[in-house]
Amino acid sequence: MRFDEESEVTLRVNGEDHVIHLESRMTLLDALRDRLGLTGTKKGCDGGECGACTVHVGGRRVLACMTLAVSLADADIATIEGMAVDGGLGPIQRAFLDNDAFQCGYCTPGQVMSAAALIAEGHAGSAREIREWMSGNICRCAAYPQIVAAVAEAAGALGRTVNVTEPAP
Amino acid sequence: MKAFAYAKAPDLAAALAAIEDPGTSVIAGGTEMVNWLKEGIATPERLVDINGLPLDGIDARPEGLRLGALARMSDAAPVVAAEYPVLAESLLCAASPQLRNMASLGGNLLQRTRCPYFRAEVLLPCNKRAPGSGCAARHGETRTQAIFGWSDACVATHPSDFAVALAALDATVIIVGPRGERTVPVTGFYRLPGDDPTVETVLAPDELVTAIDVPAGPHTRASHYLKVRERASYEFAMVAVAAALAHDGGVVTDARLALGGVAARPWRLDRTEAALRGVSLDDTEALRAAVAASFAEARPLAGNAFKVKLAQRATLRALTTAGSRGMVAS
Amino acid sequence: MIAAIGGLRRPDGAAKLTGAADYAADTPVDGVTHAALVPATVATGRIAHIDTAAAVRAPGVLAVLTHTDMPRLKTIGSPPLGQSVLPLQDDTVRYEGQPVAMVLAETFEQARRGAELVRATYADVAVPRAFGDGESVTPRPGLISGNPAGRVGDVEAGLAAATTVVTATYTTPNRHHSPMEPSATVASWHGDQLTVHESTQWVFGTQMALAAAFDLPADHVRVVCPFIGGGFGCKGFVWPHTLLAAAAARVTGRPVKLVLTRAQMFTSCGHQPATTQTLTLGTDDDGRLTAVRHHSVNPTSTFDDYAENATGGTRWMYASPAIDVAVLVEHTSRQTPTPMRAPAEGLGMFALESAMDELAYALRMDPVELRLRNEPAVDPMTGQPFSSRPLPDCLRAAAQRFGWSGRPAEPRSMRDGDELVGWGMASVTMDTFRLPxxxxxxxxxxxxxxxxxxxxxxxxxxxxxxxxxxxxxxxxxxxxxxxxxxxxxxxxxxxxxxxxxxxxxxxxxxxxxxxxxxxxxxxxxxxxxxxxxxxxxxxxxxxxxxxDPAERGEGRSIHTYGAIFVEVRVDPDLGLVRMPRCTATYAAGRIINPLTARSQMIGGIAWGYGQAMLEESILEPQLGRFLSKNMAGYLVPVCADIGDIDVSFIEDPDTDASPLGAKGIGELGAVGVSAAIANAVFHATGIRVRDLPISIERLLNPVWDAPTPTTRP
Missing domain, CATH: 3.30.365.10 (Aldehyde oxidase/xanthine dehydrogenase, molybdopterin binding domain)
Known part of the structure; x- marks a missing residue:
């Protein structure tokens, strides 16, 4: 076992391998933004408190700001830049646009990544469930009702049943 | 963040060998350690990544659960939901879905306090951060601080929800180190601050948590975790209660209760548990009296006396909810 | 439901949804140098010494700037500056978090580490001046929006003639804007041409301030900012980090990128100051106001007088023969405050609309009826005609949509299982700022x-x-x-x-x-x-x-209006409040895009919910610092907090305001929400909360029986 302050790591992002030399202290978030130029993933708090940097690692939604890039050699990483379908908006992005589920747009990549995972997890069963399972992504513009509507719509489009008549919190 | 050297541990022996050096820290899910590194709360020379070790099992057996220290919160919750609702609830009301996907169960136990003085971006008077620097919270902002077991050196509370549920279920922590394996009850895992709040658990620097055992019993299904917080989600508890009951036709035969957000460790309500035996769950007055029995020793600070009241009411509510579950189940 | 709302989908939507929209910190710049700030750890004093040796030696560090070697900057005053004091120009520490050094390095990690290694020591450190310790004074001109004092009629005579008088003091806490995007500056020089990519609500204000600071003609400064990740007021003016990044780029001869940390966002671009407001309302037997007095005091910095114009809305809201409003400030150890969504009325209408609710109970009158009875024919303070005044329409429409007519008047009269249910309402207004x-x-x-x-x-x-x-x-x-x-x-x-x-x-x-x-x-x-x-x-x-707005509207009292009705559910044992539904109707000029207008109002209401229930930045009195500089300690609403929100607009084109008939809506939604919630909490519980936020202990305290606090174990 060898400890290294710096190393060469292969990051597989959106299906593409990137070999970068990095310091062990570099987070995945800074590696994506500063080294790979993938600035769609945003830094909101850099402390695990806002969800703006949500990406998928191994198909699970995680926070890039709380992940050391060096630990992800050979992991599958997906970011907002990989969410397009045939060069256009994917079904979740389309639902966000149609429901006006964002304003300033800064938290939006994280919201979309979280929504995609939430639907795959099977947590879009009702408006209440969506509210709870989208609560790791703060939207200071507070497009929350529209986000819930967009996630429900996208889940429906992706073949999930959603009960939207359930009472609010 | 100070630079550090990083390595992935190929096996448990290598990880244990690495942490014999006091300059080496362990990283698992990273949701705490990375923050500590950023804030300068931890400044290791070396970081050993234990995520590859085969310690992520989640085994439900007739005699109880064995939960690997590296199992993730989000993976453990659905497995334990039916037979141990208090555990599942404590996991699912914590943090956010993203953090629960990352955070390990062992790491969850080893969280450190959310005391704002401790978590500050600069060093404030805090005996946990800088021994001997004092406790600015003691006569400062005490709203979220302890009401049990604090000392003048430290008034902080432990933030874990899961640990509170484990404490109520008399779970044990499996620890390995150079001296072999040992088992410690969760209730004895944490230390009260006393004169040295830097030492928070009985885990030695050269030891690792490998698993958590939760014994089965008639009480685990009639259980509930109630978390009181102002934000509806993604917030630490102001007060939390883990309750597990066994009862015979509504008369309590066995009660286990632990509080979160009130002390440097999950706080078992021993007196209440004793007083509840033989009490009918319909007898609100008797339940209230039993709950109050544990609060005579509460020592609120200047800004958090309301937590004494709140904790009692939350305990009563959690008891009632847990009891109703038992009745539905039987 | 949303599909039925007309209006253009956002043309910039695809860029935002794919990560292609560039915010300031996303700007690609070759050879960029990363900057990190070192904030003061004391609230008042003098820099005795700054030891930069370890930082300078650290890998990747290119330079460390302090007040001794920082280029001297020229000031243009505030606004466009957020505060009058320029950064790193002298050794005085005026607030905790003030930059005392800046580290420049090859990478972000190296710059942050360098900043950690700078050691500043301080002299003449005094006890921080806290709000409430000092004297309230009349603010000096500068950062005041609106007239801080005004009087019409004889308030004492009006109160003497009143048969019912309500007087109470209301407080609102310090709050932080907390946009998701931290402030960021990317600055580069080409000769004496400066280009800055900035997260700003005012590119031309930034240009003005930078041109002044570096003594350049305005056309030598280009400021670029297509998108801002939220601002809510904290990016309205120009703050120290922008000047520092530009200065650092000049010193190093390289492009410089400075992104504030989340913690620095609490001390670098203002905050909403706490207010203490005293309201006195007198009425006759019919509930017609005979006198209104609204005084507010807010803390400001020791060096600038930021007066939060909390009494603004009280000037035109209700008919009264006598009105007396005044805003005072108190000098404290903190950064200069700044407007935050919603400034002025966002704070003042909590007090006014809470007091109106208290008055309605004192009169045993429906709170909607009380407001309708006090509808003014002309602006009560100036006598000017209103350009438009559809407040009664808003009140009636929202009441009907909400189902208000079924409301039992008595507090604690609605219950659902363990929960007490309450309905509350408030009128809403916001001033109309018209800018060329x-x-x-x-x-x-x-x-x-x-x-x-x-x-x-x-x-x-x-x-x-x-x-x-x-x-x-x-x-x-x-x-x-x-x-x-x-x-x-x-x-x-x-x-x-x-x-x-x-x-x-x-x-x-x-x-x-x-x-x-x-x-x-x-x-x-x-x-x-x-x-x-x-x-x-x-x-x-x-x-x-x-x-130019001067072309129209002269002599008119121009504002926007609305009415908000909310239902709360209170768990009386646990002191918890949730808001499952809310109905609001607004009159805000012609609505150009109903889709995005609705989103703005929903966002504003969620902001009001945050103000009512969650948001408070505690200024630790001993340390003189905002205690929790992170988003786990400063709580803003999450998705689970926000229930169903029903927003509607009343057709109200106002061509006195603008040729389009449009008026402003960005802040209106955040007004009145906190009062409606507090009024609903009273209706649910019988507990009147006059101090925000409505935290657990405020609802538990009245039935208090805990052991006495102890000082020794």
Whole structure:
């Protein structure tokens, strides 16, 4: 076992391998933004408190700001830049646009990544469930009702049943 | 963040060998350690990544659960939901879905306090951060601080929800180190601050948590975790209660209760548990009296006396909810 | 439901949804140097010594700047500066978090580490001056919006004549804007030309401040900001980090990127100051006001007088023969506060509308009826006619949509299981700030229409609004319109603040498009404009226009209005409040884009919920610092907090405000929410909460029986 302050790591992002030399202290978030130029993933708090940097690692939604890039050699990483379908908006992005589920747009990549995972997890069963399972992504513009509507719509489009008549919190 | 050297541990022996050096820290899910590194709360020379070790099992057996220290919160919750609702609830009301996907169960136990003085971006008077620097919270902002077991050196509370549920279920922590394996009850895992709040658990620097055992019993299904917080989600508890009951036709035969957000460790309500035996769950007055029995020793600070009241009411509510579950189940 | 709402989808939506929209910190710059700030750890004192040796030696560090070697900057005053004191110019520490050094390094990690290694020591450290310790004084001019004091009639006589008098003190806490995007600056020099990519609500204000600081003509400074990740006021003015990044780029001769940390966001770009407001209302037996007195005091810094105009709305809200309003400030150890959504009325209407609710209970009168009875015919303070005053329509419409008529008057009369249910309401108003702006519209022979305006998109949906205005004026398809924005090289616009952008920039676009249409109509031939351009042998034709609000509205009292009704559920054992539903109806001029307007109001209501229930930045009195500088300690609403929100608008085109008939909506939604919630909490529980936020202990305390606090174990 060898400890290294710096190393060469292969990051597989959106299906593409990137070999970068990095310091062990570099987070995945800074590696994506500063080294790979993938600035769609945003830094909101850099402390695990806002969800703006949500990406998928191994198909699970995680926070890039709380992940050391060096630990992800050979992991599958997906970011907002990989969410397009045939060069256009994917079904979740389309639902966000149609429901006006964002304003300033800064938290939006994280919201979309979280929504995609939430639907795959099977947590879009009702408006209440969506509210709870989208609560790791703060939207200071507070497009929350529209986000819930967009996630429900996208889940429906992706073949999930959603009960939207359930009472609010 | 100070630079550090990083390595992935190929096996448990290598990880244990690495942490014999006091300059080496362990990283698992990273949701705490990375923050500590950023804030300068931890400044290791070396970081050993234990995520590859085969310690992520989640085994439900007739005699109880064995939960690997590296199992993730989000993976453990659905497995334990039916037979141990208090555990599942404590996991699912914590943090956010993203953090629960990352955070390990062992790491969850080893969280450190959310005391704002401790978590500050600069060093404030805090005996946990800088021994001997004092406790600015003691006569400062005490709203979220302890009401049990604090000392003048430290008034902080432990933030874990899961640990509170484990404490109520008399779970044990499996620890390995150079001296072999040992088992410690969760209730004895944490230390009260006393004169040295830097030492928070009985885990030695050269030891690792490998698993958590939760014994089965008639009480685990009639259980509930109630978390009181102002934000509806993604917030630490102001007060939390883990309750597990066994009862015979509504008369309590066995009660286990632990509080979160009130002390440097999950706080078992021993007196209440004793007083509840033989009490009918319909007898609100008797339940209230039993709950109050544990609060005579509460020592609120200047800004958090309301937590004494709140904790009692939350305990009563959690008891009632847990009891109703038992009745539905039987 | 949303599909039924008309209005253009956001033209910038695809960019935001794919990560392609560039925010300041996303700007790609070759050879960029990363900057990190070192904040003061004391609230008041003097820098005795700064030891930079370890930082300078650290790997990757290029330079460390302190007040001893920082270039001297010139000031233009505030505004456009957020505060009058310039950074790193002297050794005085005026607030905790003030920058005392800046580290420049090759990478972000190296810069942050370098900043950790700088050791500052302080002298003459005094006890911080806290709010409530000092004297309340009349604010000096400068950062005051509106007149801090005003009086009409004889309040004492009005109170003497009153048969019912309500008087109470209300407090609101310090709050932080907490936009998701931390402030960021990327600065680079090319000779004496400075280019800055900035997260700002006012590119031209940033240009003005930088030009002044470096003694340059304005056209030597270009500020670029197409998108801002939220601002809510904290990016309205120019703060120290922007000047520091530009200075560092000049010193190092390299582009510099400075992104504030989340912790630094609590001490670098203002905050909403706490207020203590005293309201006195007197009425006759019929509930008609005989006197209104509203005084507010807020803390400010020791060096600037920021007066939060909390009593503003009280000037025009209700008819009364006597009104007395005043705002005082108190000098404390903190950074200069700044406007935050919603300033002024956002704070004052909590007090006024809570007091009106208290008055309604004292009179045993329905709170909606009380408000209707006090509807003024003209502005009660100035006597000016209102440009538009559809408050009664809002009250009636929202009450009907909410189902208010079924409400039992008595507190604690509705229950559902363990929960007490309460209904509360409040009137809503916001002042109308009208600011001049310019825009250019160009129609091209290829069929595209280009709208150009310097303004920045903050999330209000301005590109869609401008697209709609241009398309409607020219009679072209919205899909053929492109809006270019966020650059001082484009026509000058005002800031994206004060709910003013649709009025200002929108009116400028309408004027430019109208002028362009006239030019196009003057071309020979018939058919669509692109065809006529081609026939005339032209590639394009454009027109630029400036709109100045002075052209209209003189002598009118111009404001926006609304009414909000909420249902709360209170768990009385645990002191918890949730808001499952809310209905609000607004009259805010002509609504250009109903889709994005609705989103703005929903966002505002969620902001009001945060103000009511969650948000409080504790200024630790011993340390003189905002205690929890992170988003786990400073709580803003999450998705699970926000229930069903029903928003509607009343048709209210107001051509006194702008030729479009449009008025501002950005802040209106955040007004009145906290009062409606507090009033609903009273209705649910019988507990009147006059101090925000409505935390657990405020609802538990009245039935208190805990052991006495102890001081020794």
């Amino acid at each position: 702006s310019s825009a250019r519209v160009r129609l091209q022979a290829d069929g595209r229409t280009i709208v150009e305006a310097g303004t920045q998109e903050i999330g209000t949906g301005l590109p869609g609004v401008l697209t709609t205005i241009a398309a409607q004026t020219l009679g072209v398809d919205p899909g053929s319109v492109e809006v270019h924005h966020g650059d001082t090289d484009l026509p000058e616009t005002s800031g994206t603040f004060g709910s003013s952008a649709t009025m200002g920039v929108g009116s400028a676009v309408a004027a430019a498009a109208t002028e362009l249409r006239d030019k196009l109509d003057a071309l020979a031939g018939t058919g669509a404009y692109p065809r006529r351009l081609a026939d005339a042998g032209l590639d394009s034709l454009d027109a630029e226009a400036r709109w």
